[in-house]
Structures are given as structure tokens and as C-alpha cells.
Amino acid sequence: MKTSNVRVSARIRPLPASGSSHGQKPSFGASTLGSQKIIVETGKTKGVGFHEVFEGKCSNRDIFDSLGNRIVSGIMDGFNATVFMYGQTGSGKTHTMIGTKDDPGLVQLVSNSIFDRIEKDSESKNFLVRCTYVEIYNENVYDLLNKRAKLEIKLEKNDSFVAEGNKEIFVKTFDDLNRVLKLGARTKTMGVSNVNEHSSRSHTIFSIIVESQDNAAVESLAEEEENAKLKEGGKDDPALEEQKIFRVATLNLVDLAGSESFTTKFGHTQQQETKSINKSLSALKSVVIALSKSEKHVPYRNSCLTKLLKRSLGGNAETDIIITLHAGAEYLKESKYTIDFGSLAKKVVCAVKENVASNSDKVLIRKYKAELEKISEKLRKAEALAKEKQKADEELRELAQMQRNMIGSPRGGVDEESMGRILKLENLLEEEKMGRMQALNSASSRDAFVAQTILKNEMEMEKRLADMRLIMEHEREQLIAQQTRENSTVRSELREVMLQRREIDQLKNSLQEEREQKRLLQQALENAENTIMDLTLQMSSVNSQMFFQKSGNAQQTSDAGKSTA
Template identity: 35%
Template sequence: MKSSFNWEPLIITVCVFVCVFVCVCAGVRVLQPGEQPVDRFSRPEEEQLVTRLRTQVEELEEKLLDQTQEVERLRSELGATDLEKQLELLVVENQRLKQELKSCRSSELHSLDAAAESCSHCPHSQDAEALRREVSRWENQARQRERRLAELERELLEKTSRVESLRLQLDESTRQLDDGRRQLEETRRRQGEAEQKLTLRLQECEDELARQAATPPRVKYVTHTVEVESADSQKALAELQTKNTGLQEQLSVQRQLLRELETQLHESQRTCAQLRTQLVADRGRLCGFLSKTVGRGNSEVVRRLSKILVYEGEMERAQGQLEAEMQNLEEEKNRVIEEAFIRAESEMKAVHENLAGVRMNLLSLQPALRTLTCDYNCLKRQVQDFPFMLDKAITEAKQEICQVISEVSSANQELLRKYKREMNLRKKCHNELVRLKGNIRVFCRVRPVSQEEQDSADAKTMLSFDSEDDAVLYLSNKGKIMTFELDKVFSPQATQEEVFQEVQSLVTSCIDGFNVCIFAYGQTGSGKTYTMEGVVDDPGINQRALRLLFSEVTEKAPDWDYIITVSMVEIYNETLRNLLGENPTDKLDIKMNPDGSGQLYVPGLTEFTVQSPEDINKVFELGHMNRATACTNLNEHSSRSHALLIITVSGFNSATGNRTQGKLNLVDLAGSERIAKSGAEGSRLREAQCINKSLSALGDVINALRCKHSHIPFRNSRLTYLLQDSLSGDSKTLMMVQVSPLPGNMSESVCSLKFAQRVRSVELSSSSRRHENSSTSSSPTHDSVELDSPPVTPVPLPISRASSAGSTLSSASRTPSSSRRRSQSQLSTDRQVDRASPLVGDGGQDD
């Protein structure tokens, strides 16, 4: 173990003496502050001083040698202490126990081996093996006990390191002596400051007491001279008396505090005087001793020698503390060794007891070994019989599985037949439900926010959806929540495919001979054209509807022959334009069919027969190229016209001779806009006025239908006149309302949704199917029979064309003769009305 003796004071002392010796030998005199230089020492004085200093250096060297020897002695004593002797005894005892355990283990193993050889052919061999495993387990426990002894040895080493740390703490205490001396000087300085503060405080208290003594007792005089006149005066008097009592108490407290401060001041002054007297006496004794020892030659040498004396005293105290600490450490070490020895003895005793217990367990396991042998023989016989039992169970399971498979197969065949029957019945019921539901169905689609709109400050959406009901839309407008209930609401995350899944049932009705109309409505920039036409990679309702028609026609091809024709019309500035014609700027007109059927048609309208999706793409490219679009502040590619895609499906059943003709109108209305927002000027302004006028006329028609007026103003606009077949009650109609979620478009969105609710409340009569039998095309009996299923109404074969490129735009069904005569009379008396619509204000929608 290493000694931790503090060499710092001794080294400092030696360095000081060496410096003084060098200075004296060189004839250099160290001056005190403010002292004038004097002559050098005389030669005898210098020799005497050098001799004295050499003597002191030799004495210090002897002390250093003594300290070194003392350290070596302590180190040798600590190296052979009782702790190490006890540790050696424990090691010897541990080795002896290990040898004993090893001998016991070897004797047990020899006895077990001998027993195993004698009983090698005995059925109890497995029991012997189990007993060996048990012996091995107990050996493992003995090894664990040995590891525990090793841990105790490590703990003993930790205690030894604790002794070393205590020695380091002793060194730290020696270093703290210097800090205590500095703190003593700081305490003396603070005591002087405290005496000054107490003197000042005492002076202030005396001044305050003198000032209060000079002040006359006015409160008491006023108290005796006040006359009580009322309850308020009495209350005020009581408060003043209370205040006076409090002031008197404060005065007594201040006087008591003043007396205590005076007492503390006197005690502090006495203490300070005593400390000063003691300090002066100590300094005098020290200076006298140093003067006698060194002489009057050099004051710097005197100061350094005094410092040496202080260091020697500190060394003596440190030596005493070290000896006391060493004694304590030796006692602690002896105590720890004794405790460890006691624990080791108790653990060894427990090990011996465990070993005896293992031997007893070996003897008690003999009956259990015989029982296990019997059980093993029984299990062996069962294992030999198990393959036969397993084969029998597998055979029975295979038979049961084959029987169940046969039953499931027959049940599946029956379910398949029922499924086909139910599918046919469901199709019939679905068509009947769609036919009987006369109301215009209204869907709403909320367009997503674009990237540019997300970067702007006005990107917060004002629309929310109901997680449980997909037909409800909530709109936050001016702190109020408005609820709109429609037939279906599509969120901004809805895809084109999801939208088409909801409308494809109407598209397939066109093949059965029904008139169907789907039109998109909403403000400009709300996504109408995207929903109806889409883009190349993600087409809209128009192309998906035609693809679905081709798919349905292909499925019915063996029994039915279908002809699908397509035409596109644009209403631009209240003028009909043929988008598929050679000259799209030619104006068209809507006229009554001269065959007397009461139907409307457009002379000169170009009609293409399509037979594949490639034909569809060519038609759409031609129509899009001719359609009028322009840029406004609200939409970079704003549609400036209403576009109608008219699809006619004519079918003929060669087996029965039946003919059907259905018409599908897909309408992309131009967006309503407010002039102030769109910034339309010149031709754009005139286009916006015409668009708003036609949408206003559409609102008038919807309002008249909702109120069931006898006169419906279809002729107020080219748009409503052309959509008369779709809105007159003989068609399946769906309105797709497009809205924007941004707060800047909130007023337009509110108007669009309110208009959608009014449209949803319009009740139309049930739609009928244009169906013709070759033998009985006009029989009233067939009309009455077809009312139970989709009605059969006699219609003329489609159309006489004015030219090879033109065709008629006929209605999708035929009304009874009385209703047709009434409609013709209404059409002849309709007036053109140019007035502001309740739906459009300031160039846009308004409710």
C-alpha cells in the first residue's frame, strides 16, 4: 500500500531556505516596502548568518530523511497487517475445503461408476443417469458457493481501497488548513465591517429615538378632545385608537431593538479589543523570538523564518492527524476481516449441510427411479401401437373430408343458381327503382386545393364532411355552420373512378332506351370540365361513359345490334355552334320536328357514328379544339360556353324484332362568375353576361318546376330550350355541383349549394323507355302493360338528316298525346324574358 504523506509544506520550506541562502551569498538585500537601501552586512555578520542558515537547512534535511523512513516503516507495517494474515488464512481454508469437496466428489463418482458397471444391464440405468445429473447439479451449486467466496475476497479488496481513499481525504484536509487560514483573515475583515455597520445603525437608532422623544404626543391629545357625534365617528375613533396602540407597540419594539443593538455593539467592541490585544501580543512574541533567533540584519529573512515556523506547526498537526487516521483505518480493517471471516465460515457450513442433503436425496430417489422405469415401459408399448392408430385416424378423416367436399360442392352449385336468379331480379328492381324515383338527383364534388393556393394566406378550407353520412356537407360561413344535405358528397380526395361508379347506373339505362342527362354546375374554376372531360391519363365522365357503353354493347352482341352516334354542341353567347362540323362558327337553331311528333331537333348538326375508343378520342379532340376558352382572373382556362355531348344509342333485337333508342346528354355548363372578381372586359364581359343570363334562366326553370307552375319558361334561354327534354319529367337527370373549399369563393359556394338543394326538391314524373316492337309499335295495350316494368312508348325511328353531316336532336321519350298537345301549346305561348335572375347578381351567383 502506498503512503499518501503531504510533501508540499516541506518542499516549500526547503525552497525558501535555498532562496534566502542564495540571496545572502550574493550579497543581495531584500528591501521592505518603503524602506531605504542601507549598507551591506559586515563580513563576520554574513558568515554568522550563513552558518546559521546552513545549520537550519541540515536540520530540515534530517527531518525529511526521518519522514521518509517513517513512511517506509508504515508501509512495511501495513504490508504485514492482521488483514493480510486473515486473508491468507481464508485462502488456506478455502483451498482445504476445495480439496475436501473434490475428494468427496471423486469418491461419489467412483461409487456411482461401480454401481453403473454392476448394473449395466439393469433396467434402472436411466435412474442412475438421473442421479448423476442430480449430483452434477449439486456440484454446480458448490461452484456457485466458491464464486461467492471470490466475491467476498473482492469485497475485502474494496475495503482496502477504501482505506487508501481515507488517506487521500487526510491529504485534502491538510490542504484545507490553508483555506481555513485565509477564511480567518476574511472573517476578521468582515467583523470590522460589521462593527462599522453596527456603529452606524446605533447612531441612526439614537437619532430616531431623539426625534421621536422631541415630537409631542399629538395622538393622545386629539383622542381626549374628540367629541363623538355619530356611529361613523365612533368607528373612526376606534380605528385611530387601534392605530395609536399599534404605533406605541412599534415604538416599544424599536426601543427594545435599540437596547439589543447597543448590547451587541458593546460585546462586539469588547471582543474586537480582546482579539486586537491578543493579535498584538502574538505578533510581539513572534517578532521577539524571530529577532532573537536571526538578529536585526534582514527583515525579509525574519518574515520567511516566521513562515517556516508556521509550516512546522502545521506539519506537526498533520502528523498527529495522520497517526490518528492510520489507527482508525487499522481498526476498520480488522473489523472488516473479522466480518468476512464470520460470513465465510457460515457459508462453508451451509455448503456442508447442502452436501449432506444431496446425499440424503440420492438415497430417497431410489424408489422414484423404479416408478419411472415402469412408466417408461408403458409408454414404450403405447409408442409401438401409435402408427396403427394414426393410420386408422387418417383414413377416417379422409373419408369425412371427401364427404364434406361433395356436400359443399353441391351447395355451391345451388348457391350459384340462386345468385344468378337474384342478380337478374336485382337488376330489374334497380331499374324499376331508378325509374320510379322522379326527383333530380344531386351530387356534390369539392375540388382539392392547388399547390399555389396552399402557399397563399387564403388556404384554409371552410368545408367539412360527416364521417358517418356521405350525403351531408358542412360549411362555415361568418362564424355559422351551414348544413347541406344532398344525395352524395365527394371529398377532395375522391378519384374520377369513384365519381363514375356512382353515375354508371344511369349510363347503362341509356342502352335500355331511357333518356339520361348528367350536367355539371358551379362557379368558374371549381372543376366542372375536369369532372366531365378529365385529362388524358385520368379521363372524366364523358369518355368513361362511352367506354362503358361499348362494354355493355359487346356483352349483348349476340342478341342485340347497337349503333352509337355522338354529336357535340356549344352554346356561345346564346348561339348554337356545331363543334364537330367543318365550320364551327356557323349558327344553328332549335326547331320542332316537322313529322308532328312534338320533338325538338337541330337542323345541320353533325353526328358521328363511333365503334371503338379510338373513334371517341378523335371526336373529343375535334370538339375540344373548336370549343371557346379564355383566361380570366379566376381561371387560366375558363370555358366561355356551355358544351353538350349528345350520345344516341339505337338497338335492334333480331330475335324479337324490338327496337330501343336511348339518349345520353352530358353537359358541361360554363362557370358562373362575378365580374368584379374575374376582371372580364370587352368580349370577355359580353361572354360573362350571356353565361350568367343562361344560368339565370336555368334557375327560373328550376324554380318553376319546384313550385309546379303551369308555365315553365324553357324558351328564355337556348340552354334551357335545349335541355327541355332532360328537365321536362321524361328523363333520368343528375346534377353534379362543383364547389371550391377556399374562403375567397365562399359566397359562390353557398349559392351553388343552395341552388343544388332547390334542384333536389324538384319532382319530375317517372321516366319512360323508348321501346318499339316491330309488330305492335303503336298499340295502347302495350303501353299499359309496360307500366309494370320500364314503360314501352312508341317512337318514330330516328331522324331525317338535312344533310349527310347533320342529324336531329330528338327527345328521349314520348309523352301521351294530351300531355304533348299541352306542351306544344305552352311552347307556342312562351315569351323571351330578359330580366335579372334571383340566382345571379353582380355577374355571378347570389341567393
């Protein structure tokens, strides 16, 4: 057992491009004080210390590089761990946890690293990895891996709480795990009208459970068990149960609802949700306050969230909290509340121990192994019985032969002693036959590889389902693409028609203009013709006038000549 404080890191979401281009300054920045990382409000000198402070262009990979290896190593060594994201809506909780295609989140980076380690250790250890994914919404727990089935919270013997009957899916590879994540994300939005609003009001817990079995330790335990049995006259040595053979560790990755206080401007359902979110978040705060003051009574039972995270808050789990803040000035008040929560949480101490499994049935590797051993034992017995039966059959055949020989013998009869022996043997054989039948029946009713088959089938089914889902998604995408293509063809055809119509209109207009011009020209022509006509008339009248004048003058001249003569 070791104690360790909750490690609180902070991530400051950068200002949007529009903000920084308008000369806005981030409200917070990262700094250091000796070896301590601190977060400082702009313009102030004092800051608040955190485990790590990530700001600006920090990627999810940078965060993983700083925190991930420790978390993964802990899990592989059998220590439980929890990482949770706390901050107001839009401050980057889901961005950090799930991320994007180009910048995958902690869930992907941590799981990828777990599978890398499994591959490295696969020669010396057996591993079994399974996942669960639940959502807490309105103080109800839903199974995101089982059609959003509502789950009840149950108190276990060891005083911890579990979501009873939540579906566990076995995963063998990172791709399997990604399929589980996608299934959960799809289930989360099932029947939800406003996805963003829903997300900001719900808490999700994705858990990865890693069990491992050390092959060398199993062999040495088997030897020691054998020796102990010889020494103790067949009794099990309880000390051997403490051997580090099976380790089981759970990693919870928790994306909390937005931490902002909701106002009464919302409608009835939202108010109900607000109460529930406030209930679980304020219960979380009360738990953290009680733990930070080392109070005796910690109010875990006040909400679903604190019940399910009991182990991660002051219990047996290494806990990391990443608080997320907006850098924008308009979020300053809310960001300060978030920092206050982080400061409180830093004081919480967890008592963590290596989870070395006992012979409890909960440890699946051990359970399946025990199951297989029982079945193998039954089969061994059945085989032994079958051999005995074969032997008895042979004996019976010999006896029958003896009987026939006796009947056919010259003495003409079977002596009473021999008859008695035959009858006894026949009864014995019948009994053995029955016994063997029973043993075979029970052995066959439990398939020799029942455990492995169940496991394999479940994984196979999940895989097939996931494949089908992928195919369906692919088909849907193709359909959408086809529709888009068709739409764009129709659009371009429409555009063509519009263009043609516009051209026709233009042609019509120019035709009209031409007609008008023609009319004007005709008018002008007519005018010109009229003018020509007028001018012609005028000219002819002038001509005739001139003619008459000329001829008048000639008359006068001849008359004058006549008078002169």
C-alpha cells in the first residue's frame, strides 16, 4: 500500500483565431516557480501551482507524453487509475479525452500504449482486456455498450459501488477497442435531439480493465503447491494465494459534464437536468472538500457520480485530474472556479495498492482456467471409465465364451458357482455402463472448451457487429455521396437551364431592340423619303419657275429685238 496525492494538471484552451487577431490577450498563462508549474492570471504576479500546466499550442500527444507513461505503467503493474476532465462546457474536456483524427485524445493514446506493452510482454504473460462504457445523465446510469440500458448501482461487499450488469466487451487489439469507443459514442446520441447540449450535461466513464497472468509465476506456484501438499498432507497453503500471479487493474477515463452553474433560464426538463448535474457536481465538490480536510465522513452516497468514482477519490486508484480553462476574458469568473476546484483536489490523498488477485471468481483468467481444469478432469474421468468399460466388455466376452464352452461340454451343464460369477459380472458391467453414460453426459453438456468458446464467440460477435456497422456506415456514406452527386448534377442542370433562359431573355431583348431600331430606321427612311419627296417637289416647282422665267425673258428679248429692228 502506498499513498499518493491526486495529481491535478491544467490545460488552457487557446483563444480562437478571431480573438487573438483582434489583439485579445489570454486571461491565464503558464509559468514556473522553481520546479513548480504554476498558472498565473494575466497582469498578476502570484499563481496557483499544479502538477503540469499545458497552454496554447500544446497537443494531446504532448499531454500524453507528460502523463501517459506513468498511468500506463501503473495499470500494467496492477494499480488502478483514474483520469478525469473537469471544466466548463467548451473548455476542451472532450477534446483532450477523445480528440480529433489529427490529434487523437488520451483514450486512444493510453489504450494504444497499453496494447504496445501487452505485445512486448506477450511471451511471459497472458493478458485479458475488457472495456465498459457508462453514462450518467439526470442521476441515472446508462450502459453505452448495451443499447443505453438503465443500470442500478449496487453496493459491493468491499464497500465499493458498481453499476450492476454493465456490459463488458473483451478486446484483443487497439482496433477492437476503437470499435467499442465508436459503439459507445453512437449509443450516447441515440434518440438525443441536441447532441451538444446533451453532452454538456452528461458524465461518461470509459473503463479499461487489464488482467494479466505471469506464466513463470504460474509454473513456480504449481511446483510449490505440489511440494506444500506433500508436506502438509494434501492441504492448500494459504500463503501461496498471495503470490503475484494474477494482476487486475482498472483504468477509468472520465469526461465530466460542464462545470458551469446553470441558470433558471432553461425550461422544465433542463431545470431537472440542471439539478441533477449540480447534484452530482456539487456532491463531487463535497467529497473533495471532505477528503481535502481528511474528514472521517465522506459523503460518497449523495450522487451516482461520487458512488461510481468512490475508489478514484481517496480510494485505491492513482488519480489524475485535468482541469480545462478557456483563455478568453469572458470566461474569467468560471475559470477561477475551476482553478479553485483544482486547488482543493490537489489535497486529496489516495491509498493505492497493487491489485494482486486472490482466488476470487472475479478474476476472469483464473476463473476460466479453473473452469477448464474442472472440465478437463471430467473428461479424464470419462476416458478412464471408457477404458474400464472396454476391459469389462472383453472380460464379458471371454466369460460368454467360457459359458458356451461349458454348455456345449460333455458334462451337459453349468455349475452354479460359474453362473453366479457371470451374473455378478453382468451386474457390475451394467453399473459401470450407467456410470460412464452419466459422466459422458455431464461432460458433453459442458463443452470441453466452454469458457474459451464463450469468450471467443462474444468477441467474434462483437467483431462481426462492428464490421457490419462499418459496412453500413460505408454504404450510408456512399448513399450520401451519391445523393450529393445527384443533387449537384440537378443543380448544374438547373444552372444550365437558367443560363439558357437568361440567354433567351437577352435574345428577346435584343430582338426587341432591333425591332425598335428597325422601326426607327423605317420611320427615318419614311421621313427621309418624305423629305426627298418634298425636296423633289420643291425642286420641280423651282425648275418650272426657272423655266417660266427663262422663257419669259426670251420672249422679252425677242420682243425687244423686234422693236429695235
